[in-house]
Amino acid sequence: DAGITQSPRYKITETGRQVTLMCHQTWSHSYMFWYRQDLGHGLRLIYYSAAADITDKGEVPDGYVVSRSKTENFPLTLESATRSQTSVYFCASSPGGGVSEAFFGQGTRLTVV
Amino acid sequence: AQSVTQLDSQVPVFEEAPVELRCNYSSSVSVYLFWYVQYPNQGLQLLLKYLSGSTLVKGINGFEAEFNKSQTSFHLRKPSVHISDTAEYFCAVSRGYNFNKFYFGSGTKLNVKP
Known part of the structure; x- marks a missing residue:
């Protein structure tokens, strides 16, 4: 399906674990967030x-790592999850x-x- | 840093009444302005956007917004709301030297009562 998809939709993890949130878009948009x-x-x-291969920090980058080896994918990794990172995460493209x-x-x- | 202020965190309103959701921004450069809507457990959908031209912008679902440069505001209005308009509304801005970064306000929850 065309569009932008995130996975998983729900995730529970323990403090200190590494977790990666996935984001995939099919529009070939240049920008992802x-x-x-x-x-x-x-x-x-x-x-x-x-x-x-071009990424930059936003307002609250501490504790997060991103990569973008392909235009369509933009994974977000929490290297060592903390309780303050409990949140809803949205991926976007433009x-x-x-x-x-x-x-x-x-x-x-x-x-x- | 870019600042977007949504003055009301919650707005209760009765069905078929008019509503205005307020948004102010701070920027010394030109801006593009957006309103998004978020229904429960969903992502954000674009309602309308101001890029240039007419300061009155019409969007989906009967919403409109007016760009006021002198007051640095971009308030969202609807003359008659429906129960289905119950959602959270976000104002967003991108600014002159980097139009490709979007900054969001804290959101306004619109609660339409029967």
Whole structure:
């Protein structure tokens, strides 16, 4: 199916474990983003990528790692999960060019216990 | 840093009443502005966007927003809401020297009552 998909939709992990959230888009959009959504904070940008092999930090990058070896995939890794990283994570993509909005996945609800 | 302020965290309203959800931004450069809607357990969907031109922007589901540069606002309005409009609404902005990064407000939960 065309679009942007995130997996898993729900994940429970233990403190200190490494966990990777997957994001895949079929539009060949140049830009991809990872946001976290927390009550009272809205969506905060974790990392973004302008193209394959080009990534940059957003507002809250600490504790996260991203990679983008292929245009269509943009995985987010929590190297050593902490309870403060319990959140809903959204991946988004945009064709770029300055006049396009971001298109969002369904989100991954991550609970760190 | 870019700031987007949504002044109301929750807005209760009765069905068929008008509603306005407020959004203010701070930026010294030109901006693009967006409103998104999020239904429970779903991702965000675009309602409307302002890029340039007419300051009154019409979107899906009967929503509209007005860009006011002097007041740095982009308030969302609907003349008559339905129960199905119950959702969380997010204002977002991208700014002049990097239009490809999007910054979001904290969201406004619209609760439409029968």
